[in-house]
Amino acid sequence: MGIFSARGKSGIKAPERQIRVETVAIQPKPKPKPAVSRPDLTTSNSASRLSSPAINRVKSSSPYPSGSSTTTENGSSAQRKRKAAGSVGASPASPANKFDSDSESDSEDGNGLLDGRRKKQRVFTEDPNRRLTHPRIWTGAVEEIKPQIREGGRGGQVIKERELRIVHAADLANLKEKCKPVLGLTSEEVEIELRYPGSRQRERYEIVYGKDKINAVEDIKKIVRFVYENFIPPEDAAPFDPHTGYCRQLERCSSSTINDGVGFKAAIKEYNKRLFNLQKSGTIKKHLDSLHSLPSDLVAFIMTQVYDRAVAPSVEITRKYENGTDNVYGELHAPFISEILVERTKMTSDQVFVDLGSGVGQVVLQAALEIGCESWGCEQMETLKPLADDMLKEFEARCELWGIAPGRARLICGDFLQNERIHKALKRADVVLVNNQAFTSQLNDSLVRLFLDLKPGCKIVSLKSFVHEHKSTSNDLALNLLTVEKLRYPDDYVSWTNKGGEYCISTRK
Structure with a gap:
């Protein structure tokens, strides 16, 4: 139940550039021809409207992860979706500071x-x-x-x-x-x-x-x-x-x-x-x-650097999971996490984030970097602990290399239903992420009982709703505890399918 896929070297997919499309009408000349409208600016099929008009963001088209993984996991998709760049032809450049432009x-x-x-x-x-x-x-x-x-x-x-x-x-x-x-x-x-x-x-x-x-x-x-x-x-x-x-x-x-x-x-x-x-x-x-925020493409790039150096050399370890159990991997890509943290839950640096089933800690560290918040993760599989420890060490050193101060991040190995440190963090949490796409119904029910300790207003982001539609109000704890908003995520936001799907944001009543 980690946050990465076993399909490729790196578990981070960078945000794609989006271009606003406007129609600009040219005023008609007084004579003799009628008014002529300028045609719409065209974009590739990957360009879509900004996900939220309140957020002023343009996604980068840089192919991430860095390195040769541009031709492995998600590489072909990224190349299809970015605008093709023209070739550059010029004489060899000198060491001077300025050069001719084409x-x-x-x-x-x-x-x-x-x-x-x-x-x-x-x-x-x-x-x-x-x-x-x-x-x-x-x-x-x-x-x-x-x-x-x-x-x-x-x-x-x-x-x-x-x-x-x-x-x-x-x-x-x-x-x-x-x-x-x-x-x-x-x-x-x-x-x-x-x-x-x-x-x-x-x-x-x-x-x-x-x-x-x-x-x-x-x-x-x-x-x-x-x-x-x-x-x-x-x-x-x-x-x-x-x-x-x-x-x-x-x-x-x-x-x-x-x-x-x-x-x-x-x-x-x-x-x-x-x-x-x-x-x-x-x-x-x-x-x-003078700055107070980081662009999402820089966040994704730094997280890719960390993953490629700390996890990719031992990526085979991440593929050892048990089918038919709750220990199944499913990755939420970096643009999805940015949308959840910034656009949907509107997290700020003075809040607390908790990821239940954190894998090697990518989402936890992304929250600490992108938001600057206190960030907790808990993963039960002990085989992932060495990779999570390496991720955290590389993350902290690389943030200092870049000169950026992240929020405090903690990665815990244990059962989040039993771990006391996680229970204490949950009581202070403002946003809780649970990638419960493959969780059993028993585990989901156990999580609902754990949510009783959440403070009112806490947001729970999940891939499946904790409210059972077939149960009545009188016997469904989740229905009495949570207000659920169902949302859609677009294509290429998760690792287990290229298609879009549904996710939920539940609010503790």
Whole structure:
């Protein structure tokens, strides 16, 4: 009853870009022809209306998860649904900060992404109490780098800067794992390090490609683009611009017509230097201090990074479940979780979220990152505990790497019907998620009795209603306890089917 699928490497599906369609009528000329209406702007079949007019969001078309999984789970679907990007043809880029732009990329880059500054529309309604800046964000001050002291070296001691314990992309996708160099680089040229906005530490990459491995080129391009869109103030954004800056150079050098690995690495090094200066000057921190929400596509990307590094190498463990029992996996994809948390239940950072049957903890961690709330998860299957522990460690380190402060997340292994810590959390909960698609009727009835301790107004999100339609009011505890709203979710929101379906939001009376 976890939150991921056994079909592919990664269990996160990123939100798809949605484009508003307007009809603009041209006023008739006074003479001599009658009025002529301008035809509607057209979009692909995947483009639909925004799910809620109160939420000003445009979904990204970036193919997630990062890496080669774009051609595995959900990859073909994502490719069908995004707008095809034109090819880029230009001379090899130099290490300079600005580059010529092509007409094909004036509005979109090679990934079909909207211009970063216009993409600010996709941010959800902000929570004014949410603090995004990580308390340990690096700005160059000595006191912000906690030293580790060990014996040895000159004078008997060696002082090392505080090191984040992340899983580097190069630990999983490298030449030793039978990956091949790309962009015309030799085996001796593939190593590179990439800087993030929140830490002095950099992540190690090898510019290689391997089946079902992290795609270094695509991962790096997305990171640089997200940094440009979300961490750089407008007055400092020009060197990162997708038309004339680092984003542009990375796209050009990685295109099939250019294939310039040397230029690609040069752009990364220049990007690293520029970002380092913005970190050290406090510019990144000051900009994050002014923000109070994260765009859903950045949330999905960070969660994909965490999953690919902590769970994907041992994904076979997640496929060992018992048919005919309550321990059956079913994943709710990231866009579904965003809709539930932000649009439907309107969670804020001062609230409490609980996931009953949390698997390796993806939904719990997404809630902590996207909302900034206190977030709890409970999973009974002990085989998943090592993966959940690795997920939490990687999540916390990677949030610091990005400079983002998540809410407090706790992942507990145990029976949620019996666990006292979960019972205490449920009494304070504002939103409870139960993916009860495959739960037995006995377990659902037991959960209803557990809901007696929920505070009035608490929202329970479930795939099936807890109210039995065949029972009368007099003998149905759930009917007397809960007010149920039935809703529809669209295609590709869950792992067990590509079709849309029904879910419920019940409110504790």
